[in-house]
Amino acid sequence: MPLVLPPLDYSLSPFTGLTRGHWTAYADYLLRSAHRFGSEDHANIHLPGANSNYGPRSDSLEAFARTFLLASFRIAGDPSNTGWIAEWYAAGLDAGTNPANPDRWPTPGELGQAKVEAASLAVGLALTREVLWDKLPERVQEQLIAWFETVIGEEYPPINWVWFQIVVETFLASVGGRSSDEDIDAGLAIHDSLYRGGGWFADGPERAYDHYVGWAFQVYPQLWALMAPSDPRVTARKALDGDRLADFLDDASFLVGANGAPLIQGRSLIYRFAAAAPFWVGELSGHTRLAPGVSRRAASGMLDYFVRHGSITPDGLLSIGWHGEFTGMKQAYSGAGSPYWAAKGMLGLALPADHPVWTAVEEPLPVEVADTRRLIEAPGWQVDGTVADGVVRIRNHGTDHAVVGALAADSPLYARLGYSTHTFPDLSPESRDNAVVFVDSSGQLTHRTGFEYLGSFSEAGVQVGASRFTAHWIQPDPDAGPDHGSGVAGAATPGPTVTVVSVTRGAVELRLVRVRSAGSGASLRIGGWPVDAAASVVSAVQAVPGFGLALDATGSFVRSGAHPMGSELTIPWVGTSGTAHDGDYAAVVILAGEGGAVDAGVRYEDDRFVFPDGVSVSLETMRSRVLHSTCGQAFSQTTTARRLLL
Numbered sequence: 001m002p003l004v005l006p007p008l009d010y011s012l013s014p015f016t017g018l019t020r021g022h023w024t025a026y027a028d029y030l031l032r033s034a035h036r037f038g039s040e041d042h043a044n045i046h047l048p049g050a051n052s053n054y055g056p057r058s059d060s061l062e063a064f065a066r067t068f069l070l071a072s073f074r075i076a077g078d079p080s081n082t083g084w085i086a087e088w089y090a091a092g093l094d095a096g097t098n099p100a101n102p103d104r105w106p107t108p109g110e111l112g113q114a115k116v117e118a119a120s121l122a123v124g125l126a127l128t129r130e131v132l133w134d135k136l137p138e139r140v141q142e143q144l145i146a147w148f149e150t151v152i153g154e155e156y157p158p159i160n161w162v163w164f165q166i167v168v169e170t171f172l173a174s175v176g177g178r179s180s181d182e183d184i185d186a187g188l189a190i191h192d193s194l195y196r197g198g199g200w201f202a203d204g205p206e207r208a209y210d211h212y213v214g215w216a217f218q219v220y221p222q223l224w225a226l227m228a229p230s231d232p233r234v235t236a237r238k239a240l241d242g243d244r245l246a247d248f249l250d251d252a253s254f255l256v257g258a259n260g261a262p263l264i265q266g267r268s269l270i271y272r273f274a275a276a277a278p279f280w281v282g283e284l285s286g287h288t289r290l291a292p293g294v295s296r297r298a299a300s301g302m303l304d305y306f307v308r309h310g311s312i313t314p315d316g317l318l319s320i321g322w323h324g325e326f327t328g329m330k331q332a333y334s335g336a337g338s339p340y341w342a343a344k345g346m347l348g349l350a351l352p353a354d355h356p357v358w359t360a361v362e363e364p365l366p367v368e369v370a371d372t373r374r375l376i377e378a379p380g381w382q383v384d385g386t387v388a389d390g391v392v393r394i395r396n397h398g399t400d401h402a403v404v405g406a407l408a409a410d411s412p413l414y415a416r417l418g419y420s421t422h423t424f425p426d427l428s429p430e431s432r433d434n435a436v437v438f439v440d441s442s443g444q445l446t447h448r449t450g451f452e453y454l455g456s457f458s459e460a461g462v463q464v465g466a467s468r469f470t471a472h473w474i475q476p477d478p479d480a481g482p483d484h485g486s487g488v489a490g491a492a493t494p495g496p497t498v499t500v501v502s503v504t505r506g507a508v509e510l511r512l513v514r515v516r517s518a519g520s521g522a523s524l525r526i527g528g529w530p531v532d533a534a535a536s537v538v539s540a541v542q543a544v545p546g547f548g549l550a551l552d553a554t555g556s557f558v559r560s561g562a563h564p565m566g567s568e569l570t571i572p573w574v575g576t577s578g579t580a581h582d583g584d585y586a587a588v589v590i591l592a593g594e595g596g597a598v599d600a601g602v603r604y605e606d607d608r609f610v611f612p613d614g615v616s617v618s619l620e621t622m623r624s625r626v627l628h629s630t631c632g633q634a635f636s637q638t639t640t641a642r643r644l645l646l
Contacts, residue, residue: 001029001032003025003026003029003316004025005021005022005025005026006019006021006022006025008022011361012359012361012362013296013297013300013361013362014361014362015297015300015301015362015364015368016260016297016300016301016304016362017304018300018303018304019358020349020353020358022300022303023300023303023346023348023349024074024078024349026303026307026312026346027070027073027074027346027349028074029312029316030067030070030312030316030317030318030340031067031070031071031074031085032316033315033316033317034047034063034067034316034317034340035067035088037063038064038088038092039060039095039103041091041092041094041095041101041103042064042088042089042091042092042095043064043092043094043095043096043101043103043104043105044057044060044061044063044064044092044096044103044105045060045063045064045067045337046060046063047059047060047063047317047336047337048315048317048336049319049320049335049336050320050327050330050335050336051335051336052113052332052333052334052335052338053332053333054111054112054113054333054335057105057106057111058106058111058113058114058335059335059336059337059338060337061096061105061106061113061114061117061337062113062116062117062335062337062338062340063335063336063337063340064092064096064105064117064337065117065118065120065121066117066120066337066338066340066341066343067337067340067343068089068092068120068121068124069120069123069124069340069341069343069344070340070343070346071085071086071088071089071124072123072124072125072127072128072132072350073127073343073346073347073348073349073350074349075127075128075131075132076127076128076131076349076350077349077350077351077352077353078349078352078353079128079130079131082131086128086131086132086135089132090132090135090136090140093121093136093140093144094136094137094140094143096147097140097143097144097146097147098143099143105147107147107150108147108148108150108151108154108168109150109151109154110150113333115151115154115156115161115164115165116161116164118147118148118151118164118168119163119164119167119168119220120343121144121148122148122167122168122170122171122172122227123167123171123223123227125144125171126167126171126174126223126226126227127223127226127350133175141175145172145175145176145177148168148171148172148177149172149177149178151164151165151168151169151183152169152172152178152179152180152183153180153183156187157204158190158193158194158204158205159194159203159204159208159212160203160212160216160217160220162186162187162188162190162191163187163191163216163217163220163221163224165183165184165187166183166184166187166188166220166224167220167223167224167227169183169184170184170224170227170228170231171227173228174227174228184233185233188233188237191217191221194217195244196378197377197378198247198248198251198376198377198378199218199244199245199246199247199248199249199250199251200213200248200251200376200378200379201213201217202378203216203217203485205403206400206401206402206403206486207379207380207398207399207400207401207402207403207414207453208399208401208414208485208486209266209378209379209381209398209399209414210265210266210267210268210399210413210414210485211262211265211266211268211269211271211274211275212266212267212268213248214248214252214275214277214278215271215274215275215277215278215341215344215345218244218245218248218249218278218281219277219278219281219344219347221237221241221244221245222241222242222245222281222284222285222287223281225237225238225241225285226284226285241287242285242286242287243287245278245281245282245285245287245288246282246287246288246289248278249278249279249282249288249289249290250289250290251374251376252278252279252298253279253290253294253298253365253366254366254367254372254374254383254385254392255383255392255394255421256298256301256302256365256367256392256421257367257385257390257391257392257420257421257422258365258367258368258387258389258390258391259301259305259390259421259422260300260301260302260303260304260305261301261302261305261421261422262275262276262302262421263392263394263419263420263421264322264419264420264421264423264424264425265394265396265413265414265419265425266413266414266485267331267413267414267484267485268331268341269322269329269413269564270320270321270322270329270330270334270338270339271338271339271341271342271344271345272302272306272311272318272322272339272342272345273299273302273303273305273306273311273342273345273346274341274342274343274344274345275302275345276298276299276302276303276344276345276346276347276348277344277345277347279295279296279298279299279348280295280299280345280346280347280348280350280351280357281347282295283295283348283351283355283356283357284347284348284350284351291360291363292355292356292357292359292360293360293361293362293363294363294364294365295357296348296357296358296360296362297362297363297364297365298365299345299348300362301365302345303345303346306323306342309322309323309324310323310324311323311324313325318339318340318342319339320334320336320338320339321564322424322564322565323564323565326562326563326564328427328562328563328564329427329564331484332484333484366385367385367386367387367390367391367392368387368390369387370387371384371385371386371387371506372384372385372392373458373463373504375456375457375458375463375465376394377398377456378398379396379398379399380396380397380398380399380453380456380465380467381394381395381396381397381398381399381465382394382395382397382456382463382464382465382502382504384463384504384505384506384507386506386507386592386593386596388593388595388596389507389537389592389593389594389595389596390421390593391420391421391422391507391537391591391592391593391596392420392421393418393419393420393421393504393507393591394418394419394420395417395418395463395465395502395504395509396415396416396417396418396419397417397451397453397454397456397465397466397467397500397502398453398465398467399414399415400414400415400448400449400450400451400487401413401414401415401449401485401486401487402415402449402450402486402487403450404450404451404452404453405450406449406450407449407450407470407472407474407492407494408447408449408450408474408486408487408488408489408490408492409429409430409447409449409474409476409487409488409489409490410429410430410431410447410448410449410487411429411449411485411486411487412425412426412427412428412429412431412433413425413485414485414487415447415448415449415487416431416433416434416435417434417435417436417500417502417511418434418509418529418589418591419434420529420591422535422537422591422593423529423530423531423535423537423539423565423591424530424532424563424564424565425530426530426559426563426569426571427563427564428559429447429474429476429487429488430444430445430447430474431445431527431530431557431571432445432525432527432528432557432571432573433527433529433530433571434527434528434529434530434589435448435525435526435527436448436471436498436500436511436513436524436525436526436527437471437524437525437527438471438495438496438518438520438522438523438524438525438580439522439523439524439525439575440473440520440521440522441521441522444473445473445525446471446472446473446495446522447471447472447473447474447487448467448469448471448498449469449487450469450470451467451468451469452467452468452469453467454466454467454468454499454626457625459617459621460615460616460617461505461615462503462504462505462611462615462617463502463503463504463505464501464502464503464504464617464622464625464626465501465502465504466499466500466501466502466626467499467500468497468498468499468500469497469498469500470494470495470496470497470498471494471495471496471497471498472492472493472494472495473492473493473495474487474488474490474491474492474493475490475491475492475493476488476489476490477489477490477491495518495520495522496515496516496517496518496519496520496522496580496582497515497516497517498513498514498515498516499513499514499516499626500512500513501513501514501622501626503609503617503622505611505613505615507590507591507592507596507598508588508589508590508599508600508602508611508612509588509589509590510544510586510587510588510602510609510611510617511526511586511587511588511589512584512585512586512622512626513526513584513585513586513587514583514584514585515580515581515582515583515584515585516582517582518579518580518581518582521579522579522580523553523575523576523577523578523579523580524551524575524576524580524585525573525574525575526541526551526573526574526575526585526587526589527541527557527571527572527573528540528541528571528572528573528589528590528591529571529589529590529591530569530570530571531569531570531571531591532563532565532566532567532568532569532570533566533567533568533569533570534566534567534568535565535566536593536594537591537592537593537594538590538591538592538593538596538598539570539571539572539590539591540572540588540589540590540598540600541554541572541573541574541587541588541589541590542554542574542587542588542600543574543585543586543587543588544586544587544588544602544603544604544609545603545604546603546604546605547584547586547604547609548583548584548585548586549576549581549583549584549585550576551574551575551576551585551586551587552576552577553574553575553576553577554572554573554574554575555572555573555575556570556571556572556573557570557571557573558570558571559571574587586604586609588600588601588602599612600612604619607619607620
């Protein structure tokens with residue numbers, strides 16, 4: 001069936017025009033389009049495209065489970081008008097778990113990926129219990145229970161995956177199946193061990209901060225609470241998990257651009273508007289300090305952004321990519337059904353039409369009100385948004401999907417010095433993209449992964465963040481294994497020791513670089529933001545005259561060929577024309593959107609750096625709080641830390 005949308009309503013939604021009617025239209029269109037590729041018994045959805053490493057049986061289950069999650073939100077929020085959805089999936093639930101069916105699903109005990117998909121099925125059945133589960137024949141209920149029970153006692157990696165076991169076993173307990181309190185308690189303990197403060201979780205022991213913080217670590221605790229409201233563990237954790245969610249959402253609202261895009265950073269970006277899920281779950285659970293109109297503005301902005309940029313194919317499917325299809329974003333675990341975890345971003349449909357999140361007038365995002373400055377401690381991000389162009393940027397001194405001291409290649413989606421809502425990272429690990437790198441005689445570039453985060457502070461209208469690392473060249477190991485987010489391992493050749501300080505004000509970054517042990521004979525490159533040749537955003541880098549050692553070479557690196565947001569990527573840079581030496585360097589790095597300021601004229605005079613609008617910061621501040629912290633202690637706003645470093 002064709003996509004039929006209601007008229008845009010700019011009275012209710014002055015920023016996007018989208019209403020609940022638009023959301024339901026897109027949801028139904030995605031479901032009907034996917035169903036065209038369903039098997040006759042509805043158990044498997046065989047979407048066109050390349051398979052994941054787990055094969056077609058895994059991928060067809062994934063497509064069923066993830067579209068079922070979307071279906072469950074539609075059913076829960078509008079049970080009287082979604083009988084056609086419930087009927088379609090009821091047949092598939094029967095056929096997929098029927099042991100006599102040769103095309104039955106692999107169980108979670110047989111296939112690791114089925115552990116993930118089981119969680120979507122369990123959550124969906126819990127949300128639609130009266131409409132779907134309670135009306136299934138007893139035989140089908142028993143089949144499903146037996147299929148789910150294969151998760152009991154299974155090993156789950158100590159990352160966001162622990163929630164897949166928790167929600168499945170919680171659902172089992174609610175329908176009379178077997179479950180293990182030990183499994184659930186162990187999963188909750190791992191969840192808590194990954195908490196890093198301020199509402200932020202790391203997805204494992206590494207510094208892996210990304211959208212999984214929101215769509216996994218914040219969403220599942222609230223769905224779990226809905227599944228078992230009387231469970232003593234839920235009761236005991238309600239305030240804790242709720243406060244963590246509210247804290248995270250306070251930050252998350254600053255990471256959405258006026259164009260509607262979420263921050264373009266981290267793995268699994270093919271899930272696209274799944275980034276809206278934490279905003280919806282805040283409204284669903286009541287654990288949010290955001291106004292309902294802000295929550296919907298953030299979520300609708302994301303849906304609108306991706307729809308406008310071709311994320312839904314002419315066949316009504318979600319492709320692997322960011323805007324349109326881009327197979328270069330495929331990771332080892334990505335199959336044709338993987339993008340349908342975007343369903344999480346449609347969680348708001350589980351809320352009825354009269355909920356305030358649907359009836360309130362849209363309100364502006366923080367970046368639409370004024371220029372924003374925010375320090376997010378756990379991931380080591382300093383956020384600068386500019387109201388003139390709606391661009392949100394982060395400078396990153398705390399995230400690399402690694403641990404301190406690791407010598408690996410840079411992960412393009414984690415280890416860059418900057419990410420934004422308007423630029424897509426260069427997907428080559430070795431890159432000038434937002435980088436401070438050294439180039440050897442063969443043209444090979446260094447990496448920064450394993451850096452030491454020195455901390456951040458805000459003072460006199462600027463934000464400052466810093467990190468120190470041993471620049472290293474990597475010869476990648478061809479047997480390093482699949483890409484699950486971390487940089488590629490390999491043989492490392494150490495280079496200079498580098499301290500990088502980002503002093504930011506809006507679109508402008510003053511990037512200070514201190515080099516030590518520069519005995520390799522390599523040249524220095526300070527790279528700017530990667531922009532598509534046809535983009536309206538401006539990326540520029542220039543040296544700061546009169547300070548430190550000379551940056552006497554300039555250029556632009558061009559990567560021809562398609563990338564997730566266009567057809568040709570350009571990265572400006574400044575550097576040394578010959579060998580880099582020990583000492584200090586300074587460059588100005590700019591990213592400005594249409595209507596934003598592009599004046600990069602930071603001056604160095606009278607021992608101060610002066611930004612284009614006159615705001616200044618003293619070199620002594622940089623020296624005392626950052627550049628002289630050779631003891632390796634982090635600097636911060638605390639008096640104690642200042643005394644240690646001065």
